[in-house]
Amino acid sequence: MILSMLAVGLGRRAGIDIALTKYQIAREKADYLAWGALNYALNLVKKDSEETGKEKVDTLYACGIRLKDGQTPESIFSNVAMGEGHMTISYEPKGLQPSNRVYYGLSDEERKINLNALTNQNYKILSHLIVLSGFSEEKAMGIAASAVDWKDTDSNVTHSPYGAEDNDYMSLSRPYHCKNMPFDSVEELLLVKGMTSEIYDKIKNVITVFPREGAGLTINIHTAPEIVIKALARLYTGDITNTETADADSLVEKILSLRRGEDSQEMTADDRLIEQTDLGLNAKENVLFLTMQSQMTKEARFLRMNIKARDRHSGIENQIEAVITRDDLSIVYWRRGQQ
8 A cells, every 4th residue: 555655646746747847848949939930030120121122111011021912911920830839929009090909010119209319309299298198288398308307418407497307316205316328118217207107107108218329309100109190290389380289180180091091990901101292281281291300210220029939739828029120130128928
């Protein structure tokens, strides 16, 4: 009986060890599949960058690569077989219509507002974004001005009394210094004077920190959601162009309507490129559009990919989120998650 009990116990332990070993192997497979998917995407971007003869325009339908005849984003990025599993690169829509579908492929950081591109001249684009998200203009101005002070290297308060420098942070009950360096993550905005978790949750998906240095404010109107384009348009209302908020909002409606194409849906094959002559602008909208052009781009430099890889036999998944530079394919951000 004792020998029988020992045999059963050893058998159970061996079974558990074998199960754990199989699970660990499956996790490793899912991990390698995810990194394989990352290299798959990098290779597609590399080949596209080397291709000549076609204008590079990053749209919601084809971002980071230009589709060839017969290709669709889903055919390239959905449920692609790799080794002993498959992978999908997709993302959830943030401010895009319709919001209940999956968007396959890469996304560009230029569809967002770059915190590191904020200056004394353009910081109000962030305050417009916050106001459009449902918060007061007073609160929005304080956060936007303080965001400039957080990243700039001087000790001058931006648009006093709205901004905040070292004295404001060191006088807190739990003091810390004003960074006076570029933002390294969007979460860092929570340290800026006036920012709350409620406001942050509303805007976190439409702000970025890429590039961290050396670039001005640029927005891709072929990919940016409505709230970002409205914030950009509203930045130039008032005395600058002798226009009003209503003019900015009507301009954005025309941009989005043209962009969606015949089916009135984002990210479909009939999406159209934005050409000034196709928008049917009135005089004030035209002035706004021309003024905005210095901040508009149509080619992405930073591409984000959300990868999900699954081992075929075990069903175990692994996820990688990464941001790459298009110029040299370097990875400037990555985060790994296991499910």
